Amino acid sequence: MNPWLHAVLYSLVLVTVLMTCTAYATWLERKVAGRMQSRLGPTRVGFAGLLQPIADALKLLQKEDIVPLAADRALFNLAPPLTVFFALATAAVIPFSPGLLASDLDIGALYVLALSGLMVFPVWIGSWASNNKYALLGGMRAVAQGISYEIPLLLSVTIVILMADTMSLSGIVQVQADEGWFIARPFGLGLATFALFFVAALAEGNRIPFDTPEAESELVAGPTTEYTGMKFGLFYMAEYLHSIIVAGLGAALFLGGWDGPIAPGLHWMVLKTLGLWMVMLWARWTFLRFRTDQMMTLCWRYLVPASLGLLMAAAVWVHAVHGVS
Amino acid sequence: MTLERPDRADPYLDLDEYEPEADLMVLNFGPQHPSTHGVFRVVMYLDGETIVKAVPYAGYLHRGVEKLCEKLTYAQITPIVDKNDYVAPMFNEQAVNMAFEALTGTEVPIRAQYIRTIVGEIQRVASHLLWLGTFAMDLGGAIGGGTSVFMWCFREREMILDLFEHLTGCRFHYNTHTLGGNRHDIPAGWAEKVHATLGHIAQRVDEYEAILDHPIFKARTEGVGVISAQLALDLGLTGPLLRASGVDHDLRRDAPYNIYDQLDVQVMTDTGGDCAARYRVRVREMRESIRIARALVDNVPPGPICGTKPIKLPVQTRVKDGQVYVALETPRGELGTYVIGGGDNRNASPYRLKIRPPSLHALSALPYVLPGHGVSDAVAILGSLDPIMGEADR
């Protein structure tokens, strides 16, 4: 098939599937969170509230779209779609099963990191363009956090690249399918790297306990304070998309992606992504939030040195096992 | 208000001093803000995210209750002041009624005193539970672990409201205290319900402690918002705030009312003076209140529950000329009621009724505590003060 055609068709399918997943991710999260808080979660719209996401979207769509007078109108309108764009673009290289990915880039892992580094931009643009002090504070926090946690995230992925000896995500998964998952192989090192990746990814995606940018109790809603209607909905969607994609990435990088017995690869990938995402959700509804300066301390004083140490250990391990290639 | 502290400049005195060159950001924190616990405004002067100066403004919830009370008869005041501290209404009712009793010289029967003590202690648990939930929410956000603790606390608080519903018929604004005693006697089977509920809550409190015994919680609270004992005394802080700063003071023990003189109330103190200390004090007080309430509820003596004839006619209270000040220990501290009797319609309404709300004094600590902290800490500190704006603004 023509690669361009493949890319377009596949992207269409992927975007549709991911958007639906996102919608139902909100439903699932609300259900689970409700049960954790001894509530029921959505029950009214449809059976067990299954139509709730659609109702939410409709509600957001019919809300008044307010642009503050003092806002930078063009940038204000640009930010929400841009967040969704970057979140979706990351999905292009996540391998769902052998051959089932939009583009099997040689540098897939690097591509993901590059895009996730860009994620802070739309948030920052939105926060600055709102011309709101709370939004601005949130935006500053988002940028500071984004570029700080970028480093341990990058380094942890570098460790995987080092161990797998390839930058292609499907290549990394293939290596794990052949030789064992990276979460367990080299014992301890892989697990530590995974923990590092997970924490950094949580922080990168502004999930609790690292959600200082949108800290509602302090900054009202952070960068999205001034957004209404579907523009807010887009931010919300991008956040969920991002978390799902990060979970998928974690599954591909550390949990062997599509590798698994009996069932076809896609099932395993979906299962692992869902599992990882649920752990993120579980953490989200359990922990309190760090303070910004504490997050920076955590990143620069603990995570960055730890990731550098792990990188060195991984290099030693690779050298010992494979020798110099 | 001036403080005799040369080392500390009074932030009130330079209220409007603001240099544009200092490049500070003026952040209006509130009155419409998720974590100001009502309508309350703090103007923060931020350097980056660090607060340089903070000026609190109260009064957004002012309803003129004290003035209103001058027009109402003594019987009608109770349900009105109920709404002051809307988290612990039992204490509001009791405070004014104790003041009126002192003014009229009414004897409160022992059974009513027991009931008052029991409902007070149960109400204290409810109030502290609500505080714990909202404090966790301040620290953990509306979308996150904070809400979980919040929901759990409310789940337990709901059971206490059920208890009050069985006793008084209302879940919140009870109007159960009256001049000379109580309006509602304890219904059958209530003691067992109290035992079941409070035993259950005691277990759940352990659970909250376990979930909050987490490095993140400690990092957010320890060393944050330290109020020294001297500052606390200077500002007239009372209740858990004062005790968390290491001052051993509790009206239940030091100026007993009701039957507290017969009880051995453990006064919980802590030395930290920070948010963590206030948290510890309140959690321990919850346990102590549970203990007191459970011990008392089995031993309520028989007898009448009201020392005067029940109100039949709207205007009938005989009041001496004079003035009284009555204070009692609410979950937030000393709730004082100052009443002047007499005046033109002496037997109908008080000449003047002044309420000393502990929350207002707690809020006055903000300008001294906030500077040097970040915005995140401001939320934690404000939450740890446990202000109720209905009471602070009245």
Add this chain to the structure above:
Amino acid sequence: MRYVTASMRAMALSLRNMFRKPTTVEYPEEKRERAPRMRASFALVHNADGEEACIGCLMCERICPSSIITIVQGEKRESAVTGKKRGWADDFTLDLQACIICELCVQVCPEDAIIMTREQERPGYRREDLVLTMDKLYANEKKALAWGRGSILMDMQDPKRPVEVPAETAEAKPAAEKPAAETAAAKPAAEKAEAEKPAAKPAAEKAEAEKPASKTSLEKPAAEEPAEKTSLEKAAAAKPAAEEEKP
């Protein structure tokens, strides 16, 4: 490491809560049991003779802290049943919008005419829906009525009231002990606990009053209740009062 163990424990706790029974009550489909004393809206009732009980004495209008009750007094005329001359209310309006549910109007009513309902549903689409006219108030009579009514509330508070009825029964039992408050205060705590036990026994019916529907509450005394209650009370009394109170 501290982080890891504490986080694990916290997450285990939130997981445990996930498997607890949710406390949500799905309201319109499922209604929770309200306490007998629950007070919500208002009703005007008819008396034993089947006539409107309200005599238009204006007590409730005058005690109301929010001044929401407006009564138009009617001419005094004979009752159709008893033939006695009594007062009537020509109109009775209660504005729920400003009501603070203080129960004072119920308490002062000499005829037990105004009673609160236990059904808390009282929403409306217009402000007028919240203004209870006389018709609405009498229509509310058919709803579940609260336990509290003037005579009961008054009896409960009366200092001359006999001692041992801590129940929700309206009936006053003959006094078995000295009612004076000061003697009770003088007694040591342990004796007080002792004194309460026998007093509680005769009130076997008291549990009955909990049942929401029964108004008079004396028809069906539960036979198994007393034994259980006394044993419970015994256990409760066994808890040393001396432990809690200064000797």
Add this chain to the structure above:
Amino acid sequence: MEQLAFGLVAAVLLYSALRVVSEDNLVHTVLWLGVTLATTAAAYVLLHAPFLAAIQIILYTGGALTLMLFGVMLTQRVESVEVPNAAAGQGRAAIVVALLFGVIAAAVVKTPGLPSSPPVDVPVRALGRSFLTTHLLAFEVLSVLLLTAMVGAIVLARKADPAPAPTPKPAPKAHDAHGEAHP
């Protein structure tokens, strides 16, 4: 197809570069610069250098530009980030730009076989190895430069100690949790 894509990318690149210099609003300038850098990465992709493109995005767009935004935010007042940059020595600038363009163009033209050479996939491994062997000196010098820049940035960012407080400082709130200075 590829020609078309390249044309598009080049057009966006040029337009955004133009906006970078013509925009009044400093934040807009920085954002247009971001567009420029991102489209440069796109151009790299079209020139079969995806690795370079990814690095370009991570380093320039993700890193440098964010820092630049941060710098703008911290140095400027929030309310007005307008910086008129229309009148600053246009004539001299034009001469310098023309000279620079001439030099680069000459270099491109002079280099033998550049336009016609087929795309070569340089494996990342070889790239890395050459950093640590052939170009070690340049690599190390660059590291030292970056380190110097970092140290300089810290020195600049550090406040002149005991900062003259705009308002009388209240009682000292010395506790460890605040040891981290805000940037």
